[in-house]
Amino acid sequence: MPATSAAAQPGRFARKLNRANAFFDLPMSLRSRLILVLAALLLIPSFLFPLYNMTLYSNQFPDGLNLYIYSYSLEGGHAQNRDDLREINTLNHYIGMRPLLESDFSEFKWIPLLVGLFFILALRAAVVGKMSNVVDVSVMFLYFGLFSLWSFYHRLNQYGHNLDPTAAVKVPPFAPPIFGEKQLANFTVYSYPGAASFLLIGFFLLLALAIWMSRKPSAAQ
Amino acid sequence: MRNKSHLKILIGGSLLAALVLALMFGGCSRKPKRLAQGGDVTEAAVATYVAPGDLDEYYLFYSGGQSGNVYVAGVPSMRHIATIPVFTPYPGTGYGFDKQTKDMLGGFTWGDAHHTALSETNGDYDGRWLFINDNANNRVARIDLRDFKTKQIIGPIPNVSGNHGSSFVTPNTEYVLVGSRFSIPLPRHTYAPVEQYATVYKGVVGALAIDPKTGQMSVGWEILMPPFDYDLGDAGKGASNGWAFWTCYNSERATGKLEVTSTQKDRDYIAAVNWKNAEQAIKSGKFKMLDGVKVIDPKDTPGVVYLMPCSKSPHGVDVSPDGKYIIGSGKLQSITTAFNIEKIQNAIQTKNFTGDEDGIPVLKYEAIKDAEINVGLGPLHTQFDDQGFAYTSLFVESAIAKWKLGTWEVVDKIPVAYNIGHLTAAEGDTMHPKGKYLVALNKLSHGRHLSVGPSQPESSQLINISGDKMKLIYDAFTEPEPHYAQIIQASKLKPIEVYAKEDNKDPNAIWDVKDTKVDRTGNSVKVKMTAVRSSFEPNHFEVNQGDHVTIYLTNIEQTTDELHGFGLGDYDINVVVDPGETKTIDFVASKPGVFPYYCTNFCSALHQEMQGYLLVKPKGGASAARAKTGAAVAGGVQ
Numbered sequence: 001m002p003a004t005s006a007a008a009q010p011g012r013f014a015r016k017l018n019r020a021n022a023f024f025d026l027p028m029s030l031r032s033r034l035i036l037v038l039a040a041l042l043l044i045p046s047f048l049f050p051l052y053n054m055t056l057y058s059n060q061f062p063d064g065l066n067l068y069i070y071s072y073s074l075e076g077g078h079a080q081n082r083d084d085l086r087e088i089n090t091l092n093h094y095i096g097m098r099p100l101l102e103s104d105f106s107e108f109k110w111i112p113l114l115v116g117l118f119f120i121l122a123l124r125a126a127v128v129g130k131m132s133n134v135v136d137v138s139v140m141f142l143y144f145g146l147f148s149l150w151s152f153y154h155r156l157n158q159y160g161h162n163l164d165p166t167a168a169v170k171v172p173p174f175a176p177p178i179f180g181e182k183q184l185a186n187f188t189v190y191s192y193p194g195a196a197s198f199l200l201i202g203f204f205l206l207l208a209l210a211i212w213m214s215r216k217p218s219a220a221q
Numbered sequence: 222m223r224n225k226s227h228l229k230i231l232i233g234g235s236l237l238a239a240l241v242l243a244l245m246f247g248g249c250s251r252k253p254k255r256l257a258q259g260g261d262v263t264e265a266a267v268a269t270y271v272a273p274g275d276l277d278e279y280y281l282f283y284s285g286g287q288s289g290n291v292y293v294a295g296v297p298s299m300r301h302i303a304t305i306p307v308f309t310p311y312p313g314t315g316y317g318f319d320k321q322t323k324d325m326l327g328g329f330t331w332g333d334a335h336h337t338a339l340s341e342t343n344g345d346y347d348g349r350w351l352f353i354n355d356n357a358n359n360r361v362a363r364i365d366l367r368d369f370k371t372k373q374i375i376g377p378i379p380n381v382s383g384n385h386g387s388s389f390v391t392p393n394t395e396y397v398l399v400g401s402r403f404s405i406p407l408p409r410h411t412y413a414p415v416e417q418y419a420t421v422y423k424g425v426v427g428a429l430a431i432d433p434k435t436g437q438m439s440v441g442w443e444i445l446m447p448p449f450d451y452d453l454g455d456a457g458k459g460a461s462n463g464w465a466f467w468t469c470y471n472s473e474r475a476t477g478k479l480e481v482t483s484t485q486k487d488r489d490y491i492a493a494v495n496w497k498n499a500e501q502a503i504k505s506g507k508f509k510m511l512d513g514v515k516v517i518d519p520k521d522t523p524g525v526v527y528l529m530p531c532s533k534s535p536h537g538v539d540v541s542p543d544g545k546y547i548i549g550s551g552k553l554q555s556i557t558t559a560f561n562i563e564k565i566q567n568a569i570q571t572k573n574f575t576g577d578e579d580g581i582p583v584l585k586y587e588a589i590k591d592a593e594i595n596v597g598l599g600p601l602h603t604q605f606d607d608q609g610f611a612y613t614s615l616f617v618e619s620a621i622a623k624w625k626l627g628t629w630e631v632v633d634k635i636p637v638a639y640n641i642g643h644l645t646a647a648e649g650d651t652m653h654p655k656g657k658y659l660v661a662l663n664k665l666s667h668g669r670h671l672s673v674g675p676s677q678p679e680s681s682q683l684i685n686i687s688g689d690k691m692k693l694i695y696d697a698f699t700e701p702e703p704h705y706a707q708i709i710q711a712s713k714l715k716p717i718e719v720y721a722k723e724d725n726k727d728p729n730a731i732w733d734v735k736d737t738k739v740d741r742t743g744n745s746v747k748v749k750m751t752a753v754r755s756s757f758e759p760n761h762f763e764v765n766q767g768d769h770v771t772i773y774l775t776n777i778e779q780t781t782d783e784l785h786g787f788g789l790g791d792y793d794i795n796v797v798v799d800p801g802e803t804k805t806i807d808f809v810a811s812k813p814g815v816f817p818y819y820c821t822n823f824c825s826a827l828h829q830e831m832q833g834y835l836l837v838k839p840k841g842g843a844s845a846a847r848a849k850t851g852a853a854v855a856g857g858v859q
Contacts, residue, residue: 080718080781081717081718081779081781082718082779082781083780086779087779090753094754094826169826
């Protein structure tokens with residue numbers, strides 16, 4: 001019934017749906033496809049840089065203890081021969097915090113896998129050249145990004161809240177900063193997205209750009 | 222009446238003699254002044270002030286003499302930064318308490334650390350190692366400048382007796398020189414009456430071979446020498462590369478009161494050894510084995526060693542940066558002699574000899590010297606700057622003379638407080654001295670410091686040598702007793718600050734508290750222990766009285782300055798482990814009871830809590846001990 005009525009006199013909703021259908025069926029222009037390839041390529045160097053940087057400053061560590069969260073591992077800084085991850089864990093044991101162990105983070109397994117998947121999906125979208133494909137990838141990627149962020153935050157939050165009650169130094173449970181500065185005992189902690197996060201954001205923006213540039217049927221069609 | 226005037230003359234004469242002696246040897250005649258007020262003080266203050274957080278430009282490595290240590294200071298601040306224990310236990314760093322360093326000390330508890338020798342590449346300091354000799358027990362130690370720790374002590378070196386003429390290095394650290402100050406019958410532990418000194422006693426000069434990669438020292442070769450007292454040395458460089466020089470006093474071959482008996486001749490010698498020829502002689506088998514060492518006898522192997530006459534009782538011999546001049550100073554005269562290496566080689570070729578000593582040719586003094594420089598009274602040692610000047614320390618005169626190489630003109634003199642021995646200029650014994658700073662290592666300080674009673678520190682004075690006039694800019698003090706020091710540009714050293722986990726090769730190292738354990742085999746108990754803020758694991762363990770206990774203690778920290786100490790009272794043990802280091806603590810649990818162990822090197826807010834118990838069960842079981850304790854308590858009540 002809606003179909004026939006739409007064929008005869010399409011309603012407002014149906015018209016919108018049709019427009020949407022038409023939009024999803026749009027082919028991607030050559031320029032958009034190239035942008036998709038570029039977006040895919042942007043994911044490769046994301047493995048070289050951290051997703052997140054945390055720096056902990058105190059009078060004892062004026063140069064800061066550095067913690068780098070990569071998509072696949074947790075690394076401490078190594079300034080002056082020092083192992084910052086080890087040091088952070090040593091200091092945290094006084095407040096009863098569990099040591100940050102790479103093996104505790106399931107994210108390090110599924111994030112690289114999914115980044116790889118998005119690389120393939122972006123290339124696929126470039127080859128197939130359909131708007132629907134690109135929109136799929138973008139929406140999934142947005143979900144992936146927000147979920148990863150939540151997942152990391154939740155995990156760090158758990159570290160900060162599940163403190164050993166027998167710890168030598170009692171501190172109120174705390175949430176780690178996700179963006180910006182926070183004072184934790186004698187440390188000022190700074191937390192900012194790293195270069196890899198910006199590459200992932202760049203990936204998303206390029207997808208959006210590709211969509212934007214193919215949003216109208218080209219003159220050729 | 223007559224008697225009285227005699228008495229007057231006698232008293233007057235003695236007073237006069239005392240005055241002359243005081244003038245000659247007291248060095249107090251020209252009291253070195255305080256700096257003039259105003260401009261000079263400000264200038265000196267600015268020149269030596271290193272602001273908080275700033276670093277010194279140079280490292281200064283002092284030998285510590287009979288303390289057996291090496292001291293590290295910064296220049297120009299002259300602040301003492303660290304003590305490196307070498308020949309003596311040093312609880313401050315736990316040196317000599319763990320198995321490794323105890324074995325290295327070899328049962329000796331002291332040494333007489335004399336002459337620092339920074340390793341060289343192409344005649345310049347390369348910042349790899351520091352060698353230092355023990356004058357007392359005939360040893361040489363190597364400090365690794367990567368971690369500022371003593372890594373090897375070689376010796377007692379066979380046949381060398383009183384290793385004073387050491388530990389000067391050749392230009393590419395091929396060799397570290399050694400030499401006998403006190404000739405003895407050889408091999409060591411041979412008896413011969415002192416009357417046979419001139420004929421039976423023997424001196425030795427020689428060299429330790431250095432592994433170019435690891436710095437490992439081994440005895441290279443030795444040369445059998447007449448029984449003179451071989452004093453100080455230096456290796457040739459540049460034009461004189463391939464030569465090594467040692468001064469010697471007592472060419473009289475005298476015994477008894479040497480102060481008199483060894484100062485009768487006008488000249489003694491500098492022994493010049495062609496070490497390339499010595500190497501060759503060893504290669505072609507021209508040596509005999511003496512106490513396990515390849516020894517060359519110059520009687521049988523000519524061309525290896527020559528004697529250069531030098532003014533009476535020489536002390537220092539120093540080679541100029543280009544290697545052309547060999548500067549020898551007779552400490553009882555007022556001149557320093559500059560010998561010319563070309564002339565020395567000519568004299569050897571033309572056999573311009575005036576005689577021999579036990580078959581060693583004596584070169585003709587007039588044929589090999591370039592100049593006698595009138596530096597002043599009691600010249601000892603000479604160092605160099607980057608402008609072609611030489612600086613000679615004058616013990617009797619208590620001053621430093623600055624003079625020009627080549628023109629031999631003395632251009633400046635500065636009094637010091639008091640009685641300078643060695644002196645050291647920035648990289649002043651290398652092929653490329655830096656100039657700028659010179660440190661006078663004075664033997665007496667006569668209260669230029671806050672009084673600490675009769676046992677006085679040594680004084681060292683920093684002198685600015687960048688201008689035409691030498692300027693005193695700082696007084697510093699050290700514990701007894703620097704005999705030599707060297708100044709090296711700080712940027713040449715690249716020390717580590719923690720031992721990286723992956724570099725720890727100790728098979729007994731553990732890195733996780735979960736891996737700690739106590740193993741028993743028979744009456745041997747082996748403990749793998751960790752130290753980390755703020756606990757030892759295990760924090761207690763039991764052994765039986767008489768057990769042989771070995772603790773492998775690893776500091777599992779990787780952070781700078783997180784050292785932990787392991788002090789065990791009643792057992793005379795204090796071991797300090799640096800971050801990432803493993804040390805072995807070895808002892809027999811001879812005393813029963815409960816013994817606390819605790820962290821001796823402050824580590825953290827809960828440092829006090831870093832403690833544990835060693836429980837030693839008495840022989841015969843716990844009941845026996847209780848009975849004994851009961852008896853003791855009962856005894857106390859009575």
